[in-house]
Amino acid sequence: MIKAERLIKTYGTGELALTVLKDLTLEIPDGAFVAVIGPSGAGKSTLLYQLSLLDEPTSGEIYIDGKKTSVLNQKEKTALRLNKLGYVFQDYALLPELSALDNVMLPILMQGVSRGEAQKKAEKALARIKLSDKKANRPSELSGGQQQRVAIARAVAHNPHILFADEPTANLDSPNGRLVMETFMDLHNDGQTIIMVTHEEEYAKHAKRIITLKDGEITSDEKR
Amino acid sequence: MIKRFVTLKNEYLNDLSVGWFLSIRQIKHAGKGTTGLIIFIMILAFLNLVVVSGLLVGLLAGSFAQFRESYSGEVIITAAPGRDYIENSPALISYLEHHPRVTAISPRYGINVQVLGTLNDNPQKNERLNQVGGRLTGIDLEKEEAVTHFSRFLKYGQPLDQNEEGYILIGANLLKKYSSFADANIPGLDLLKDVDVGSRVRITVSRESGVIKKDFIVKGIVKSKVDEISTRIFTTDKEVKRLLSANKEQVQEIAVKTDYALASALVAELKNFMGSYAARIQTTDEAIPSFLRDIETTFSILGNALSSIALVVASITIFIVIFINAITKRKFIGIMKGIGISPRAVQLSYIFQAFFYGAAGSLIGLIITFGLLKPYFNAHPIDFPFSDGILVATPTGAGIRVAILLIITLLAGYLPAKIIVRRNTLDAILGR
Numbered sequence: 001m002i003k004a005e006r007l008i009k010t011y012g013t014g015e016l017a018l019t020v021l022k023d024l025t026l027e028i029p030d031g032a033f034v035a036v037i038g039p040s041g042a043g044k045s046t047l048l049y050q051l052s053l054l055d056e057p058t059s060g061e062i063y064i065d066g067k068k069t070s071v072l073n074q075k076e077k078t079a080l081r082l083n084k085l086g087y088v089f090q091d092y093a094l095l096p097e098l099s100a101l102d103n104v105m106l107p108i109l110m111q112g113v114s115r116g117e118a119q120k121k122a123e124k125a126l127a128r129i130k131l132s133d134k135k136a137n138r139p140s141e142l143s144g145g146q147q148q149r150v151a152i153a154r155a156v157a158h159n160p161h162i163l164f165a166d167e168p169t170a171n172l173d174s175p176n177g178r179l180v181m182e183t184f185m186d187l188h189n190d191g192q193t194i195i196m197v198t199h200e201e202e203y204a205k206h207a208k209r210i211i212t213l214k215d216g217e218i219t220s221d222e223k224r
Numbered sequence: 225m226i227k228r229f230v231t232l233k234n235e236y237l238n239d240l241s242v243g244w245f246l247s248i249r250q251i252k253h254a255g256k257g258t259t260g261l262i263i264f265i266m267i268l269a270f271l272n273l274v275v276v277s278g279l280l281v282g283l284l285a286g287s288f289a290q291f292r293e294s295y296s297g298e299v300i301i302t303a304a305p306g307r308d309y310i311e312n313s314p315a316l317i318s319y320l321e322h323h324p325r326v327t328a329i330s331p332r333y334g335i336n337v338q339v340l341g342t343l344n345d346n347p348q349k350n351e352r353l354n355q356v357g358g359r360l361t362g363i364d365l366e367k368e369e370a371v372t373h374f375s376r377f378l379k380y381g382q383p384l385d386q387n388e389e390g391y392i393l394i395g396a397n398l399l400k401k402y403s404s405f406a407d408a409n410i411p412g413l414d415l416l417k418d419v420d421v422g423s424r425v426r427i428t429v430s431r432e433s434g435v436i437k438k439d440f441i442v443k444g445i446v447k448s449k450v451d452e453i454s455t456r457i458f459t460t461d462k463e464v465k466r467l468l469s470a471n472k473e474q475v476q477e478i479a480v481k482t483d484y485a486l487a488s489a490l491v492a493e494l495k496n497f498m499g500s501y502a503a504r505i506q507t508t509d510e511a512i513p514s515f516l517r518d519i520e521t522t523f524s525i526l527g528n529a530l531s532s533i534a535l536v537v538a539s540i541t542i543f544i545v546i547f548i549n550a551i552t553k554r555k556f557i558g559i560m561k562g563i564g565i566s567p568r569a570v571q572l573s574y575i576f577q578a579f580f581y582g583a584a585g586s587l588i589g590l591i592i593t594f595g596l597l598k599p600y601f602n603a604h605p606i607d608f609p610f611s612d613g614i615l616v617a618t619p620t621g622a623g624i625r626v627a628i629l630l631i632i633t634l635l636a637g638y639l640p641a642k643i644i645v646r647r648n649t650l651d652a653i654l655g656r
């Protein structure tokens with residue numbers, strides 16, 4: 001479970017200060033599939049960065065599995081990200097020197113799993129997204145859709161509690177976008193908690209809960 | 225406490241493992257041209273470290289080696305200070321000739337003489353005699369050959385014959401025609417004019433008992449980069465004995481050929497055998513004048529100073545390469561940190577890369593040094609006026625330089641990685 005309490009994020013100071021998140025509170029239970037939507041500049045990505053501990057809120061608190069995160073140092077936050085969180089970035093963010101398999105293996109290895117075991121887990125994750133035949137390919141040898149699916153495999157291969165996705169379909173054409181969403185649906189059906197930021201309503205409809213942001217505030221929170 | 229230690233150890237091992245995993249793949253997929261260039265620079269840095277100082281020191285080392293091979297042998301025994309000859313020479317010679325670790329010896333007679341080059345004409349008014357002072361050295365040709373291969377120094381004329389009488393070989397640096405110093409016009413430096421192979425010269429020996437004069441034919445000219453050859457006059461030991469009025473069996477020098485490593489032990493043994501005052505017994509290294517040792521030290525310092533500059537250049541190169549490599553991958557470093565890869569593992573990946581460049585450069589440098597340059601300079605020494613310069617490079621010395629290079633390389637890899645890795649994760653991901 002992840003909980004945000006009275007979250008405020010302000011960039012800059014004095015007259016140039018810009019408050020992007022305004023006293024925002026929300027709670028997302030385990031197993032939820034949440035889409036955060038809203039117009040450009042609404043604070044969607046900023047909310048995701050705070051929830052995923054990539055950034056620190058100006059004030060407010062985030063709890064992950066009941067644990068207060070503001071008291072954690074950088075090292076503890078890194079460990080928490082490794083063990084409990086997974087990320088899918090808009091531009092795939094695969095490491096170019098690593099093959100698809102190596103990209104997926106990396107966080108598993110970081111968890112202290114042996115090389116052989118990590119490889120098995122990574123192969124299983126690639127098989128799940130039907131890319132076993134591309135495991136030796138480097139990102140430059142994969143299509144955008146394939147890269148994003150490898151990124152999803154990397155994000156979930158180490159069994160995170162919460163999967164964050166920041167505009168995961170933004171750079172993809174419709175067929176590939178649908179494939180990515182199907183993958184998310186499969187993961188959700190297996191009990192994975194997913195928090196996805198998107199500006200595409202078509203894909204947001206796949207989520208079981210849609211939170212709409214505008215000017216840093218929640219304007220609607222619709223369970224479906 | 226123990227649990228904390230075990231956790232820390234596991235964290236470090238895990239970071240090492242992930243750092244290694246990343247570095248291997250980054251090296252594998254790095255541009256071949258860039259990798260080649262970095263390794264090439266590291267090779268140059270290594271060669272600069274080893275070869276520059278090695279050649280500078282080698283100029284002196286070559287001179288020392290020539291001194292040993294051409295004159296002193298591994299042990300040189302001379303008359304004690306203030307004495308005319310080595311006490312009990314026959315006993316010592318006999319002892320050495322039967323010593324199991326002595327390969328060969330060359331007993332030498334030596335007396336200071338005046339050599340007159342012009343016998344027929346008297347000098348003009350205010351004109352000095354065509355005469356030089358020198359050391360007449362009497363050798364047993366066969367024994368001298370066994371120690372120094374003396375015949376190789378004969379540049380002009382014919383070699384001496386052990387059974388001939390009235391012939392000498394004269395050092396090139398005593399003759400105006402052949403001396404390297406002839407054109408230097410050094411005040412007080414007298415050289416024999418118009419003396420060449422076949423010339424007749426008069427040798428004068430001044431003894432307490434009187435003056436002995438004898439004419440000799442110059443049978444040949446000897447030349448070497450070792451002064452003890454090029455500034456002496458050589459004849460057979462029999463000939464010198466005839467010029468001596470007394471102590472005809474007591475020699476002035478004995479050059480001893482033995483194993484270089486055993487020289488010190490032999491010197492100690494001979495000192496014990498002879499006593500402290502009978503002779504001056506030295507290893508070849510002890511016999512080398514201290515000013516040459518000082519030059520060697522100076523060259524060594526100079527070489528190290530030049531090497532240090534190379535080291536700084538190499539470290540800056542590695543720093544720049546790793547920094548550019550890391551800064552162009554800032555986004556990916558941010559992503560790695562974002563997905564939970566520890567900053568230390570990322571840093572280690574860059575340190576491993578730097579280590580790879582340093583190790584590859586050093587390895588190739590070692591192969592070039594010991595497989596190519598050292599044999600080459602041994603076969604083709606640098607023709608230096610006072611020595612044949614060689615490349616001095618020992619495995620230990622090279623090993624120390626490899627260690628220095630690797631430590632500097634690791635530091636040069638660590639610092640830029642540290643600078644980049646500690647930047648804000650989100651800023652790195654978003655390219656801010």
